[in-house]
Amino acid sequence: MRHRLHVSAAALVAASLLLAGCGGGDEETPASDPSSSAPSSAETSAPPEPVFWPLTGLERTGKAPQHPVVVTKVDNTPSSSPQIGLGSADMVVEELVEGGYTRLAAFYYSKVPVTVGPVRSMRASDISIVPEGATVVTSGAAQITINRINAAGIPWITEGAAGVFRDNTRSAPYNLFAHLADISKRLKADGEPADYLPWGDEADLPKGGKATSLTADFGAHSTTWQFQGGRYVNTDSYAAQDDQFPADSVLVLRVKVGDAGYKDPAGYPVPETKFEGTGAALLFHGGRVVKGTWSKDGLTGQIELSTKAGELTVPAGHTWVELVPAVNGEVSFSK
The missing domain is CATH 3.50.90.10 (YerB-like)
Structure with a gap:
């Protein structure tokens, strides 16, 4: 997870002076020259905190775009x-x-x-x-x-x-x-967007089990992924070969589905994914799968992921999210 401890040089200097003052003995400490003890600009300056792209978790080096997502x-x-x-x-x-x-x-x-x-x-x-x-x-x-x-x-x-x-x-x-x-x-952003998923580092990911292929079945359509060359390839994609999504991870979330209350022009009832509450989650990354749970407080809440051991984060990169119905949908994977 992206939690870093930053201690300034000024804080370290103050700590060392405090320790010196707490030393034993009655020896008097001579007054020091303030100009010699003041930290230099090189000591007090620290590198800027890194910033990350909200939809990938990857580090951003330039300014944020002027447009929204x-x-x-x-x-x-x-x-x-x-x-x-x-x-x-x-x-x-x-x-x-x-x-x-x-x-x-x-x-x-x-x-x-x-x-x-x-x-x-x-x-x-x-x-x-x-x-x-x-x-x-x-x-x-x-x-x-x-x-x-x-x-x-x-x-x-x-x-x-x-x-x-x-x-x-x-x-x-x-x-x-x-x-x-x-x-x-022509679009203007109103501030920078929040992280869409809980991003982390690959090292934070539990080991999980081996899974080099997976299929998300929605009923009349299924999407199949194969782990190849360090990424997931959509083997039944409709995108041009040189324009496929470069998936580093595939996140499968099992969701409830209701009736949207109307039919399409062909007479089919229109479903409505209920992407709130909680459900089962499968995170595929690096040829392995980690089983967990997702939760979302209301329609506009943040997505949270967890395992029995605690918080689960998605390794920074490009993620394809499969919202597979918990009923009438299937997810299968193999080694």
Whole structure:
């Protein structure tokens, strides 16, 4: 975990003087020259505290971006192939939509690609997924969802706004894309975002058990990962080979799913992920898996992870989060 003890040189000098004053004997200590005992600027100056990216936990060397986190809703069916822009995301959250399929919430902050898509619609589930202060790029949503998103105070951008366009070489509705780099320049951040996950160092991670492959099954769709070359490769990704998300970790959270209260145009009931409360967690990193528990106080609470031994942190890096239904969803892994 990122807890560091910093002691200034001035504090060390003061401590040494105190110890000297507490020494035994009646010998008088001669007065010292104040100019010679004063700490130099080199002694009192300390390196600045490191700062970290909120969506990866990696150390940041420059200034924070002027734009907020931009979350783009991306289609995740064969019709989306090839997905564009996933390779530049800081983090991706995969969530259930109607019919047992999934949709992606791709998070951008430290790096913003030129183009992202295909862009699809929001769900009420996004209220508990999108971090405070972020803006969502979407193809819209059902009116009942828009009402809830607006009530939650989440700003969103859709077709008709500058930077959102149709690619006429693709078929609708899988042809909506966003010039994310241009869009982000017009957005203003209201402070720096909080950490999305509890970040830590790889050395903090419990040993766990060996697991070099895993599959998250949502019903009609499953996502499979293989640990290769120090990272996790999505072997059934719809992204172009050179534009896949560079996953250092895969975090599987088992979640409750309810009914959003309406049906999609095809007549399927729309599910709503209940990303609050508590549930089982599986953290895959370095070819191993650590079993634990996640908790979240309300829809907008911070995500906390733990094992029986105590707090669990995610090694800094790019993380793909699978929100797999606790009922009607499955997670399997193998050595």
